Amino acid sequence: MMREAPNDVEISGGRLTLHWAGRPPQVLHPLWLRERCPCAECRDPGTGQRLLDAWDLPLETAVRDARLGEGRVTVVFANGHEAPFEVSELLAALGARPDERDGIELWDASLDPIPEADWRVAAEDDAALYDMLEKLRRHAFVVARNVPATPDAIADFAARIGPVRETNWGRVADVKAIPEAYDLTMTTRALEQHADNPYREPVPGYVLLHCLVNDAEGGDSTVTDGFRVAEELRRRAPDDFDALTRVRPHFRYADDDTLLENEGPLIELDSRGRVRQVRLSNRTDQVDAEDPDLLDRYYSARRQFTQLVNDPAFKVQFKLNPGDLMVMDNYRLLHGRSGYKPGTGHRHMRQLYMDRDVVGSRRKVLARRHGQDTASGA
Amino acid sequence: MMREAPNDVEISGGRLTLHWAGRPPQVLHPLWLRERCPCAECRDPGTGQRLLDAWDLPLETAVRDARLGEGRVTVVFANGHEAPFEVSELLAALGARPDERDGIELWDASLDPIPEADWRVAAEDDAALYDMLEKLRRHAFVVARNVPATPDAIADFAARIGPVRETNWGRVADVKAIPEAYDLTMTTRALEQHADNPYREPVPGYVLLHCLVNDAEGGDSTVTDGFRVAEELRRRAPDDFDALTRVRPHFRYADDDTLLENEGPLIELDSRGRVRQVRLSNRTDQVDAEDPDLLDRYYSARRQFTQLVNDPAFKVQFKLNPGDLMVMDNYRLLHGRSGYKPGTGHRHMRQLYMDRDVVGSRRKVLARRHGQDTASGA
Numbered sequence: 041m042m043r044e045a046p047n048d049v050e051i052s053g054g055r056l057t058l059h060w061a062g063r064p065p066q067v068l069h070p071l072w073l074r075e076r077c078p079c080a081e082c083r084d085p086g087t088g089q090r091l092l093d094a095w096d097l098p099l100e101t102a103v104r105d106a107r108l109g110e111g112r113v114t115v116v117f118a119n120g121h122e123a124p125f126e127v128s129e130l131l132a133a134l135g136a137r138p139d140e141r142d143g144i145e146l147w148d149a150s151l152d153p154i155p156e157a158d159w160r161v162a163a164e165d166d167a168a169l170y171d172m173l174e175k176l177r178r179h180a181f182v183v184a185r186n187v188p189a190t191p192d193a194i195a196d197f198a199a200r201i202g203p204v205r206e207t208n209w210g211r212v213a214d215v216k217a218i219p220e221a222y223d224l225t226m227t228t229r230a231l232e233q234h235a236d237n238p239y240r241e242p243v244p245g246y247v248l249l250h251c252l253v254n255d256a257e258g259g260d261s262t263v264t265d266g267f268r269v270a271e272e273l274r275r276r277a278p279d280d281f282d283a284l285t286r287v288r289p290h291f292r293y294a295d296d297d298t299l300l301e302n303e304g305p306l307i308e309l310d311s312r313g314r315v316r317q318v319r320l321s322n323r324t325d326q327v328d329a330e331d332p333d334l335l336d337r338y339y340s341a342r343r344q345f346t347q348l349v350n351d352p353a354f355k356v357q358f359k360l361n362p363g364d365l366m367v368m369d370n371y372r373l374l375h376g377r378s379g380y381k382p383g384t385g386h387r388h389m390r391q392l393y394m395d396r397d398v399v400g401s402r403r404k405v406l407a408r409r410h411g412q413d414t415a416s417g418a
Numbered sequence: 419m420m421r422e423a424p425n426d427v428e429i430s431g432g433r434l435t436l437h438w439a440g441r442p443p444q445v446l447h448p449l450w451l452r453e454r455c456p457c458a459e460c461r462d463p464g465t466g467q468r469l470l471d472a473w474d475l476p477l478e479t480a481v482r483d484a485r486l487g488e489g490r491v492t493v494v495f496a497n498g499h500e501a502p503f504e505v506s507e508l509l510a511a512l513g514a515r516p517d518e519r520d521g522i523e524l525w526d527a528s529l530d531p532i533p534e535a536d537w538r539v540a541a542e543d544d545a546a547l548y549d550m551l552e553k554l555r556r557h558a559f560v561v562a563r564n565v566p567a568t569p570d571a572i573a574d575f576a577a578r579i580g581p582v583r584e585t586n587w588g589r590v591a592d593v594k595a596i597p598e599a600y601d602l603t604m605t606t607r608a609l610e611q612h613a614d615n616p617y618r619e620p621v622p623g624y625v626l627l628h629c630l631v632n633d634a635e636g637g638d639s640t641v642t643d644g645f646r647v648a649e650e651l652r653r654r655a656p657d658d659f660d661a662l663t664r665v666r667p668h669f670r671y672a673d674d675d676t677l678l679e680n681e682g683p684l685i686e687l688d689s690r691g692r693v694r695q696v697r698l699s700n701r702t703d704q705v706d707a708e709d710p711d712l713l714d715r716y717y718s719a720r721r722q723f724t725q726l727v728n729d730p731a732f733k734v735q736f737k738l739n740p741g742d743l744m745v746m747d748n749y750r751l752l753h754g755r756s757g758y759k760p761g762t763g764h765r766h767m768r769q770l771y772m773d774r775d776v777v778g779s780r781r782k783v784l785a786r787r788h789g790q791d792t793a794s795g796a
Contacts, residue, residue, distance in 0.1 A: 055710055069710040071717045076704070088672065089602055089701045095610070095724040099717060134707055137668060203584035208779065224467055232473070241775040242620035288689055290515065294466065299782040300775050311666055323467045326454070329512055332433055332447040339449045339477060346473040397619040397678050401586065404677040 045127050046108060054102025056115060066134060070101045073115055076133060077123035140400070141314065145178050146268040148354045159184040159365070163200065170406035172367075173201075177403060180369040181263055187250060189362040194250040194390045197365055202398035205244055207237075208298045215249070215389040217382065224323060228256075228387075230379035233264045233349045236370050236393075238319040239291035241302040245396030247368045247375075251360040253388040258380030261366065262357045266318035266374045269348045270307050280341035285309055287338045289325040306345065317371040320349065349374055360389070371396070423505050424486060432480025434493060444512060448479045451493055454511060455501035518778070519692065523556050524646040526732045537562040537743070541578065548784035550745075551579075555781060558750040559641055565628060567740040572628040572768050575743055580776035583622055586676045593627070593767040595760065602701060606634075606765075608757035611642045611727045614748050614771075616697040617669035619680040623774030625746045625753075629738040631766040636758035639744065640735045644696035644752045647726045648685050658719035663687050665716045667703040684723065695749040698727060727752055738767070749774070 048059035056068045075094040077083070082092040105116035113130060115123045157172035162184065176182040187193050194212055198204050204211050217228045224231065236247050249261075274281040284306045293300040306325075310316040319325075327338060348354060357378070360366060368375055370393075380387055426437040434446045453472040455461070460470040483494040491508060493501045535550035540562065554560045565571050572590055576582050582589050595606045602609065614625050627639075652659040662685040671678040684703075688694040697703075705716060726732060735756070738744060746753055748771075758765055 066707070067710055068707060069713040069717075072705065072707055072710075072713055084602075093610070093700065094703075095700050095720065099721060137706070202586065205773075206581035206584070208580065208776075224462075232471070239775075240773075241623075241778065242773065245619075297783060299779050301778070301782075302775070322471065322473050325472075327450065328515070329444070329446060329450055332445055332450075335447040335450055339447075342473065343477060395583075395618075395620065397617075397680070398586075400619065400679070401677050404679075405675060 049106040170410040173403040180372040205393040233374040244393035250365040256380040256385035283341040427484040548788040551781040558747040583771040611752040622771035628743040634758040634763035661719040
């Protein structure tokens with residue numbers, strides 16, 4: 041099982057250095073080691089939760105001794121406490137954590153085929169469900185085919201993944217043209233590429249969109265990889281990219297019973313400078329009346345970005361048919377639709393939201409059993 | 419109605435300057451004005467949503483003329499389009515937006531009385547409900563009295579505010595000691611001050627905790643104002659404060675069916691440098707094996723912070739009795755409990771989570787009708 045083990049240990053200034061064949065030595069902080077102690081006194085064998093009061097550990101905690109052997113590194117602290125680390129667990133703690141972003145594939149208009157799944161299989165088979173969720177992770181969307189074209193099927197689909205994010209619009213909302221539209225979604229108009237509901241706090245993590253009827257002229261779906269386009273902007277116009285990560289527009293939705301507000305940059309970065317989330321919603325974003333020179337820069341940058349977003353070179357277009365259910369990562373994917381002609385037929389979708397942890401948890405737990413790579417798993 | 423109006427307008431470089439009596443002149447960017455045009459062509463009179471394709475507005479858009487009169491500023495753009503702004507609406511757009519943080523009150527152990535509401539009134543009366551939610555906004559918690567001590571009452575309570583955040587633990591979870599605890603909450607142990615579920619993405623915005631039985635010895639609730647304590651740390655030890663805003667521990671929860679992971683600093687700041695969220699969970703936080711010198715700084719800072727958090731000078735302690743329901747802002751409040759003695763009685767709470775937009779929306783909509791100040795309203 042074990043392919044790698046330290047071949048020497050060294051203690052200096054209370055810190056432990058592990059020496060390995062073929063990789064650089066690693067210096068470990070005594071408190072980092074102490075709070076990970078796996079003994080039954082320090083960690084509940086049942087729940088795995090730490091029983092140790094880590095906050096109360098003396099800051100002067102030091103490593104006094106360490107022993108190698110039998111697949112273990114046994115660390116002895118200055119106060120005599122012994123921590124019996126399995127080398128495999130120590131390696132796992134030392135390795136870069138599996139990251140949501142590992143192995144994701146940025147795409148443009150050449151994406152072909154689009155990521156698909158057969159719900160007749162995935163509804164029953166966990167390996168197929170894992171495969172569908174892994175496609176979603178890598179490409180930010182997946183289209184499940186052969187979902188029953190019935191009003192409640194979307195709730196059954198979601199239930200196989202986890203709890204739904206209920207909002208003021210309920211658990212499941214209808215997307216179709218209605219006479220008294222409270223949102224542009226409920227008209228026959230084309231919708232430019234956008235992310236859903238940037239005015240919610242938190243912004244919904246995933247959107248599920250299920251097609252029941254779609255026989256009008258038009259009404260195609262369009263999707264753009266928001267991360268791909270943001271990277272394109274970073275490459276072509278770094279100053280514009282920078283402006284969009286700094287200016288924080290305000291997003292707002294109001295009706296008689298609801299008032300939703302949130303703010304955030306059009307391109308949000310994580311602590312490592314990678315794109316974490318795109319917010320685009322050309323009906324609800326408004327910037328404060330800031331310095332007109334800053335706004336000059338912002339408006340110009342937004343123009344560059346939205347032109348890329350709607351550029352056919354980055355956009356994929358297809359028609360959802362009855363029984364198709366598209367799952368979209370609302371932090372990365374931008375989506376829209378072409379307009380459709382009233383009177384030529386009908387278009388009726390149902391949609392719901394799910395949180396990021398719900399979808400992520402389901403995929404990671406399935407990855408333990410069905411995953412081919414550890415990147416997306418536990 | 420109107421107490422304030424511009425007394426002169428000036429156009430320079432395509433920008434509009436408003437001159438007012440008694441306040442400095444304001445220079446407005448032409449696109450900032452253009453995308454707010456209130457005419458029926460640019461904005462859906464029904465939904466209030468923008469119909470104008472703001473992204474496509476020419477960057478060279480310029481103001482050509484402006485007229486004052488009849489409570490309006492009518493702006494004429496270079497292409498001839500006229501935007502008839504009501505002065506009152508323009509003032510609202512220019513004013514600082516109402517902010518969730520306006521008028522909040524940081525508190526310490528001297529808080530007395532604790533914020534309370536009478537549910538016999540607030541269950542029926544919207545003004546009383548608004549008052550309860552406003553106390554929650556200002557103090558980060560509120561205890562509602564006289565909620566029926568029945569298992570389903572917490573769901574009825576929540577329904578009066580909005581949708582529940584359902585998780586892998588369901589919509590409502592029981593908090594009581596059980597033999598096969600999957601979480602320390604389900605034991606009789608004392609719990610140090612913490613925020614709930616920093617391993618979820620997104621972190622739950624509000625926690626509702628309803629007491630059904632609490633007649634064991636001990637089991638008091640303890641609450642600390644996380645913002646107050648963070649500000650104390652900023653004042654006493656700015657370097658420690660800084661370290662806690664920068665190092666991003668990883669939080670994790672795992673059982674057979676669930677794997678939840680998120681990361682973030684113990685003290686998170688917003689774009690203006692104000693504390694936005696505190697994350698403290700001494701059972702689930704782990705830092706990566708970073709540079710030991712950085713970890714020296716982090717562990718020392720965490721010690722300072724957690725000592726303040728658990729300092730009696732900042733902590734308020736009280737016992738929840740059957741029929742009490744405490745609502746907690748999980749981004750600001752830290753909560754815990756004293757241990758209780760098995761065999762001396764029972765302690766049974768029920769809890770659920772709600773999202774920030776749900777609680778915020780309800781409060782803001784009620785504020786339109788019942789609010790005394792605009793700070794918390796629309």
